[in-house]
Amino acid sequence: MTTPLISLTWTDHVTGLRGFLVVDRLVRGVSSGGLRMREGCTADEVAGLARGMTMKEALHYNPEGRYIPLGGAKGGIDCDPRDPRAYGLLVRYLRAVRPYVECFWTTGEDLGLGQDLVDRAAVEAGLVSSVQAVYPLLDDERAARRRLADAFAVEVDGIGLDELVGGCGVAESVLAALDRAGVPYAGTRAAVQGLGTMGGATARFLTRAGLTVVAVADIKGTIVNPAGLDVEALLAARDAYGTVDRSALRPRDRELPGDAWLSTGAEILVPAAVSYAIDAVNQEAIDARWIVEAANMPVLPEAEELLAARGITVLPDVVVNSGTNAWWWWTLFGDIGADAEEAFAYTRRSMRALVEQMLARADADQATPRAAAHAIAADRLPVIAERFGWYR
Template identity: 30%
Template sequence: MAVRLDPYEEAKKQLEVTASILGLSKEVYDMLATPERIVQVKIPVVMRDGSVKVFIGWRVQHNSALGPYKGGVRYSPETNLSEVMALAMWMTWKNSLAGLPYGGAKGGIQVDPFQLNQYELMQLSKNYFSAISPFVGVDLDIPAPDVNTNPQTMAWFLDAYESRTGLKQLGVVTGKPLELGGLETRIYSTGLGVATVAQAAAKKLWGGIEGRTVAIQGFGNVGYYTAKFLKEMGAKVVAISDIKGGIYNSKGFDPDAVREYITKKGSGFVIDYPDVERKITNDELLTSNVDILVPAAVENVINASNANNVKAKLIVEGANGPTSPEAEQILVKKQVVIVPDILANSGGVVMSHIEWVNNRMGGWITEEEAKNKLMQKMTDNFNAVWNYWEQKLGGLGGAYSMRTAAQAIAVDKVVRAMKLRGWI
């Protein structure tokens, strides 16, 4: 079960460790920990009964040393300013580590989107983006989908921006529908990226991923496509869960069949799938006897209360911040390899960059070329982090996780850019 910690405080704890490794001063740490801009907006929506309800939204722009801000927008009743600030910081490290010419940002609206109809969602989306439009732009800040947002949401964002500014700039958001300059590859890019680095890590640990058992917590877009691509790579997905609970089958699942069942049922959940050996809770999934664990749901699901019971030897973080710092210390001592979120789930933003460039150049890449570029980029980034971890931090059996290696590479690059600009 997820423990509700303060996400921004957790992000700063991670940064403190990295700052210590890099020998950064307190002044540099403070600059890195503090967002450059926080925008809060009120979003009025005319509800179906004629009443007007006001929602609160945020856009946090963390650091722009490497380029324009980049990061998604999530719709969730659980989101808050602290979470958005943490996610914006993680986006800075993610973009830096991926070698992209972006800084980090994140957006969020405190809303349960499933309680709104399509017209209400359209109002919410357009009014939010209209309100933040002075602070975004193709060379300033480029939002994208995140939790509970999708290509349709991005189409509404784009239309609101163009209506407000009078500019025709497809590249102001990424993750758009194909008709508005999007790429089909973007839909599955995060899941493909997670699967690609899982395959690379399995090769380091076991010589390959074929036959390795996998448990995936979260069966949304990221979880489904991760499961799909891992199965294609030869792994066996034996456990899957979502918000209602999970299922286990030692023979493995066909992710397409599970998704098709849920879709046909309408508002169905993984736990309703009939072809199972047993139903399990999310807590049981996290501690199941598998080789690879992919937390692809929410923050802090692996924490001090359950880390000692984790049996997987490889954790690949499909979600943002699913492992608390306390849990990570426990897992490092157990010699569990953790491929951190800023590396593992960066496939979405890598593909967003390809889409952004494609929009600005008038269309230049095929879907197959985009897919191949993504997989090569993810593999190269994984190898760079693994080599730094082994050569400078002791690797497996050392005192630090791969997250520290990934953040050290990312933060060092941001700091060097800040120094060149004369900020520090």
């Protein structure tokens, strides 16, 4: 991994807890990457995520599009988001890094932090917006900001469009892999770890495509039904952290321990919660054909090597969960409008093309999909730097 452009550690003067910011690369002086909050967050974790954002931006580079890829960055705060001190800590963190957000780091929701909370804290910290650094790159800032605000106001079945597009992209990645392998959707089973924004939307889109979700896991454990779970009922029974109220379970739904989602007979596993969820030990329990990384960095490298040796394919996070970030910029730059059907159609088309390109490259190079995705990004980064420059 290359050395990041900027890496800093902040210590909160009130709690002694720490936060991190890593800017991996700039394009036209701007970078993009969310802000996460979780107990145990580290500088190395944030650096890895920032590098992943650089690749996500490059992978969505379209020379014909209005969206200009940005550099990659990430922020992280080492605190449980349920801690009563968390919001004050978030505000103080944003005040501390305010010059970076104002000038060259665009950020937003990530693990442990919803966009509404980030927006509220940003205002309290004295910021115009968490993405204000990108405003100078826009042709018409006022129209672009209105378009993005309108898009965030769009709801589908009572759920915000911003909470759905990422899961739409993950589900389309699954469907593209199934189509390439000639596997029908009907009868294909999926297990999802995490029923928050990304996991919940993924489960919804997979079910509506005809797959059967047989297991979901949250902080309380795993809910299993080999005949298929009622995904819509579980989504309606979630709290703000994606934890399902068990009173909503049906008689044939069973509760199992937390790691049971790894071995429920599903062909598709979707880790959509924390990083480092699958390691060299628990990978032995996996009997799926595909692991689709809706979370950031959920499969450790040593685990991925062992999985590959067993014929289990990992579809990497840098491709699979890149739809949310891309949707922000497609909307802000004007490639799409504030419309749900247009957003879903554009997301599906873009994600399918990217997954198919990655899998074709993997076959040609006799490499893993992750190595293929990294190779595609490596091809594009010099082109982006030559066209747009790092700082200008």
